[in-house]
Amino acid sequence: MTVTTAPALHVEGLRVARGTRTVLHDVRLDIPAGEVTALLGPNGAGKSTLVLALGGILRPTGGRILLGERELTGRRPEKVRAAGVAVVPEGRRLLPSLTVRDNLHAAVYSLGREARRPGVEYALQLFPELRQRWHTPARALSGGQQQMVVLAQALASRPSVLVVDELSLGLAPVVVKRLTPVLADVAAAGTAVLLIEQFAHVALALATTAHILEGGRIRFSGTAQELKDNPDKLSAAYLLRTNAEDSPS
Numbered sequence: 001m002t003v004t005t006a007p008a009l010h011v012e013g014l015r016v017a018r019g020t021r022t023v024l025h026d027v028r029l030d031i032p033a034g035e036v037t038a039l040l041g042p043n044g045a046g047k048s049t050l051v052l053a054l055g056g057i058l059r060p061t062g063g064r065i066l067l068g069e070r071e072l073t074g075r076r077p078e079k080v081r082a083a084g085v086a087v088v089p090e091g092r093r094l095l096p097s098l099t100v101r102d103n104l105h106a107a108v109y110s111l112g113r114e115a116r117r118p119g120v121e122y123a124l125q126l127f128p129e130l131r132q133r134w135h136t137p138a139r140a141l142s143g144g145q146q147q148m149v150v151l152a153q154a155l156a157s158r159p160s161v162l163v164v165d166e167l168s169l170g171l172a173p174v175v176v177k178r179l180t181p182v183l184a185d186v187a188a189a190g191t192a193v194l195l196i197e198q199f200a201h202v203a204l205a206l207a208t209t210a211h212i213l214e215g216g217r218i219r220f221s222g223t224a225q226e227l228k229d230n231p232d233k234l235s236a237a238y239l240l241r242t243n244a245e246d247s248p249s
Contacts, residue, residue: 008033008192009054009085009161014063016046016053023049025216026063029194030209031161036183036193038203038224040234041213047196048090050213051165054194055087056080067161078110086159090166092146096139100130100149103138107153115158123152126182144175151182161192168202180206204228 007030016024023046031037041047052058054065056077065072067083075083094103104123108116124131127148138146147167154162164183168176184206187193197203204210207224212234220233227233 007031008068009194010064010066011054012064012066014050014053014065015061016049016058017061018049018058022061023216024053024060027213027216027218029211029218029221031192031194032209033160033192034187034190035208036187036195036203036206038200038207038210039194039196039213040198040200040203040210040227042198045213046216047198047213048165049216051087051089051163051196054080054085054163055089081157081159082110084157084160086154086157086162088150088154088162088164088167090169092143092150094138094146094149097137099135099137100133100141101135103149104130104152104156108156111157119156119158122158123156126155126185127152144171144178147171147175147179151179155186159191161194162186163194163196165196166198167195168197168199176202200227200234 009031011027011029014024014027015022027050029037029039039047039050049058053060056072056075056079059074063073067085070083072080072083072085095106098106104120105116108119111119129145130148130152133141133145138149141149151164167179180202183193183195195203195206204224204227210220210222210224210227211218212220
């Protein structure tokens with residue numbers, strides 16, 4: 001399948017502060033349609049701050065966020081979602097007392113009535129396991145099942161851009177191996193996917209392009225293959241962990 005490499009999401013000179021401290025400094029990213037783009041970095045690098053800014057939860061103090069030619073800078077979260085940017089934040093944030101069904105239907109409530117059912121069906125095609133847990137409260141699900149639900153919530157809106165923060169966090173390797181092909185398939189269908197990860201090998205196995213964020217600045221931008229071929233360019237020992245207790249393999 002031939003896909004375009006034009007940026008679906010363009011981030012230019014982005015600056016974001018938390019309180020009085022500037023966390024992101026002149027961040028520039030292009031997230032092409034039809035690809036997985038990896039953003040790597042250690043804890044405290046500013047990755048989650050970037051996610052919150054892309055989702056409209058944090059207002060930038062400078063720079064621009066563009067979806068195609070559409071200005072998203074400073075837009076409220078519901079406007080960002082309506083424009084086609086779906087964000088999966090770290091932490092598997094679900095309504096614990098609600099069932100899988102109700103969590104999914106809550107996520108698509110703002111869609112037009114004619115789009116809700118097809119959106120949910122699309123998500124269930126990607127994660128058919130959820131049909132067996134349809135009436136199970138979210139709090140009774142395993143961590144992997146909860147991650148499927150939050151991904152399904154985001155994908156049910158058929159976004160043009162999907163931002164996933166720390167997909168592998170707290171999950172067993174077998175679960176990560178179940179989830180990553182879904183992101184690859186979604187990208188192959190034309191969605192721009194930004195995968196934000198602490199563990200390099202998870203993201204680089206999927207990505208075409210990769211960036212390293214450290215100290216709130218982009219320290220590297222290039223191909224994922226370049227980082228795989230030259231691991232010294234990762235430059236930080238945390239990215240080179242191979243201990244199974246620290247990272248999925």
